[in-house]
Amino acid sequence: MLLDSHMFSSTKSSDTLSPDELRKRLYQTFKNKGVLDTLKTQLRNQLIQELKHPPLTGGEPVPRPVPVKSEPLLVSACNSMVADHLSTSGYEYTLSVFYPESGLCKEKIFTKEDLLHLLKINPTSALYRSLSSNKDNDKGMCSITFFF
Structure with a gap:
């Protein structure tokens, strides 16, 4: 079914959205729900898998599912410490990659x-x-690990 372009044009009534407004709302919704982070993580993992194991034949590569696992408490705690270290060290780009991957x-x-x-x-x-x-806040949570 084809959609009429006037259905998406911005008019005086607030019932319709322009294509740009719709795109922005969808982006924000996906971002808020974590869909974008999940997609980025899956794409990175798929890229890494393809680079590690390129297809041997000339045919199309077979997509490999990326496992999504629930994190146990210990792993979440460790990830929190790593994220805190990256943040206090000013590694913003690394942190932006670490959040969705972890x-x-x-x-x-x-x-x-x-x-x-x-x-x-x-x-x-x-x-x-x-x-x-x-007094230790500038060191972040990593100061905890020095005692164990």
């Missing part, structure tokens, strides 16, 4: 206090206070 988003990163709780460090202990103090 399945993290800024809202899902563990705080230093979260990590200390996961490690079952007593909040009243001197170790907890020294690790969570503001």
